[in-house]
Amino acid sequence: MFLIPDSVGRFFHRMASPPHFYTFTGRLLPWLTAIFIILTAVGLYGGLFLAPADYQQGDSYRIIYIHVPSAWMSLFIYVVMAVAGAIGLVWRIKLAEIVMISSATVGAGFTFIALLTGSLWGKPMWGTWWVWDARLTSELILLFLYLGVIALYGAIDDKRTASRAVAILAIVGVVNIPIIHYSVEWWNTLHQGPTVSKIDKPSIHVSMLIPLLTMAVAFKFYYLVAMLQRARTELIQRERNSQWVKGLIE
Amino acid sequence: MSLSNAFIAIIRRDLVLAYRRRAEVANPLLFFVLVITLFPLGLGAQTKLLQAMAPGIIWIAALLAAMLSLDSLFRSDFDDGSLEQFILSPHPLSVLILAKIVAHWLVTGLPLLLISPLLAIFLGMPEQSVPVLLWTLLLGTPVLSLIGSIGVALTVGLRRGGMILALLVLPLYIPVLIFAGNAVEMAGSGLPVGAQLNILAAILFAALVLAPLPAAAALKMSMNG
Numbered sequence: 001m002f003l004i005p006d007s008v009g010r011f012f013h014r015m016a017s018p019p020h021f022y023t024f025t026g027r028l029l030p031w032l033t034a035i036f037i038i039l040t041a042v043g044l045y046g047g048l049f050l051a052p053a054d055y056q057q058g059d060s061y062r063i064i065y066i067h068v069p070s071a072w073m074s075l076f077i078y079v080v081m082a083v084a085g086a087i088g089l090v091w092r093i094k095l096a097e098i099v100m101i102s103s104a105t106v107g108a109g110f111t112f113i114a115l116l117t118g119s120l121w122g123k124p125m126w127g128t129w130w131v132w133d134a135r136l137t138s139e140l141i142l143l144f145l146y147l148g149v150i151a152l153y154g155a156i157d158d159k160r161t162a163s164r165a166v167a168i169l170a171i172v173g174v175v176n177i178p179i180i181h182y183s184v185e186w187w188n189t190l191h192q193g194p195t196v197s198k199i200d201k202p203s204i205h206v207s208m209l210i211p212l213l214t215m216a217v218a219f220k221f222y223y224l225v226a227m228l229q230r231a232r233t234e235l236i237q238r239e240r241n242s243q244w245v246k247g248l249i250e
Numbered sequence: 251m252s253l254s255n256a257f258i259a260i261i262r263r264d265l266v267l268a269y270r271r272r273a274e275v276a277n278p279l280l281f282f283v284l285v286i287t288l289f290p291l292g293l294g295a296q297t298k299l300l301q302a303m304a305p306g307i308i309w310i311a312a313l314l315a316a317m318l319s320l321d322s323l324f325r326s327d328f329d330d331g332s333l334e335q336f337i338l339s340p341h342p343l344s345v346l347i348l349a350k351i352v353a354h355w356l357v358t359g360l361p362l363l364l365i366s367p368l369l370a371i372f373l374g375m376p377e378q379s380v381p382v383l384l385w386t387l388l389l390g391t392p393v394l395s396l397i398g399s400i401g402v403a404l405t406v407g408l409r410r411g412g413m414i415l416a417l418l419v420l421p422l423y424i425p426v427l428i429f430a431g432n433a434v435e436m437a438g439s440g441l442p443v444g445a446q447l448n449i450l451a452a453i454l455f456a457a458l459v460l461a462p463l464p465a466a467a468a469l470k471m472s473m474n475g
Contacts, residue, residue: 089467141421148417152404155414164471165404168464169418172400175460176422179453183425187432 016093018235019244025228032225039218046211054208063121065211069219070114074142075177077107077223081149082174085167095231097163098238100170101153102230106223108146115139134185141180145173159238256341257349264353267326278319279361285311286369297374304373305383305434312362312387313423316394317416319358320402323350323395324469328406337473344462347403347469351395351462359391375438382437382447386430389450396454396461397422403468425453 014020047065054061081103088096118136119129130136149166156162239245251259268275289307290300300307327333327350336346366387370380401419405411433446 141424144417144421148414148421151414151417155405155408155411161471161474165468168400168468168471169404172422172464176425179425180421183428187428 016095018095018239018242021095022232022235022244022248025232029225029228032221032228036218036221036225039214039221043211043214043218046214047208051208051211052205057125060121060124063117065215067114067117067121068212069216070110070117071139072216073219073223074107074111074114074139076220077103077110078142078145078170078177079174081107082167082170085163085170088163089167089171094160094238095235097160097167098231098234099227101149101163101166102227102234103223104146104149104153104166105230106226108143108150109226110219110223111139111143111146115143134181134187137184138181141184142177145177149173253341253345256339257345260346260349261353261356264350265356268353268357274322275357275361278315278358279365281318282311282315282362283365283369285314286372290373301374301376301438304370304375305379305431305438307373308366308369308383309386309390309427309431309434312366312391313394313420313427315362316359316391316398317419317423319354320395320398320415320419321412322358323354323399323402324406328472333469333473337470342466343469344466347399347465348458348462351392351399351465354399355392355395359387359395362391363387375434378440379434379437382443383434385447386433386450389447389454390426390430393426393450393454393457394423396457399465400461400468403465403472405472406469407472426450429453 015024043065048062051062053059081100084096084100084103087093088100115136118139122131123129149169152169153159153162153166156165236245236248286307289303293299293303324333327336337343339346363384366383367380370383375383398419401415401422402411404418405415408414429446429450433443433450436446437443
């Protein structure tokens with residue numbers, strides 16, 4: 001523990017204990033939820049009412065306040081999942097495994113939202129629901145990677161074994177994501193003619209950027225709320241035979 | 251027994267086992283040929299269309315054949331307990347797995363390579379792309395076995411691992427498909443393909459070094475569970 005301050009080390013050590021995690025997150029969740037709601041309200045108001053309409057895309061660009069943060073989250077959560085998985089594999093910390101698998105479903109959700117909002121935006125802008133654009137394709141493959149993780153976890157009955165399997169898969173996935181991303185980008189530049197030329201991105205104006213970043217932070221909090229809720233449920237399900245869970249029920 | 255002896259012994263053993271079960275070995279090959287035969291039947295026998303799609307068709311069929319043959323990589327060793335002996339042996343499991351993957355590729359990947367010129371002719375592929383097709387298969391199919399070994403190590407303990415295996419492995423196969431398919435296509439139009447082949451070779455060497463490690467970890471996990 002020579003690199004990490006002692007108090008931080010002690011915090012993580014205590015967080016690795018299931019009962020402490022449960023009570024601590026129980027107290028934390030209302031605050032996180034409140035911050036999420038406030039930030040979302042501020043971000044959406046700023047994005048939908050205060051920010052000016054785009055001079056080319058009109059109002060339909062406003063979907064980026066959902067779309068872009070979701071796309072960011074989809075990548076961010078995959079990395080969190082792999083890191084939590086690696087921690088679980090190396091130190092056999094049960095809570096790291098639970099954080100990993102609780103992240104998977106939320107991450108898959110964000111990936112799906114990013115794809116869905118992207119295609120809703122694409123219909124009026126590009127005139128089609130779907131193009132085999134590099135970023136769309138990578139995002140779709142990312143969704144498959146998430147679904148693979150979820151399916152593998154569901155298929156193995158013993159949840160500790162399942163967590164280790166999923167952790168290995170997530171780490172392999174993280175190594176592969178850049179390779180997949182660049183190969184798809186490369187494939188795209190060679191195959192796709194200029195049928196759909198994307199609108200050149202002008203550097204985004206501050207009045208549009210601030211709501212966007214607010215939404216990005218809000219989504220981070222949503223992720224924490226959703227992931228912790230799932231983690232708590234998963235935790236008491238796994239620990240259902242232990243004393244402290246029985247104590248909770250009584 | 252030294253590590254290299256163990257490596258060779260496993261390859262030899264797996265090849266002998268495969269030779270004793272020749273019918274099983276032929277199955278992925280038949281599947282490969284059958285899938286490719288289905289395309290002209292489904293798409294109509296238009297020479298131009300088939301010619302344009304030939305690289306993609308052959309590579310997708312190779313991908314599916316490789317994926318279906320993966321189950322045999324660890325199945326019999328898992329059932330009869332040899333895998334436990336591998337884990338108990340003093341040699342690193344990842345190297346022993348690499349030996350199994352090499353043997354598996356010789357039995358399932360190499361035949362695809364050998365029969366593919368025939369299929370290329372079936373689909374009317376231009377002559378100058380056939381050597382490139384062989385190169386891509388030579389560099390690409392071992393990667394399929396290597397990456398597949400991770401997926402199959404994760405699912406070998408499951409009763410119905412087949413569909414999950416596809417879900418785990420196919421997304422990871424995408425880069426190979428892209429570069430290989432593209433190389434063959436470019437060769438058809440007389441363009442240089444050095445870059446694609448180099449990238450495929452790079453992927454192969456990276457997979458050779460990296461893939462056995464998670465496969466070994468996954469296999470240990472599957473045996474304990």
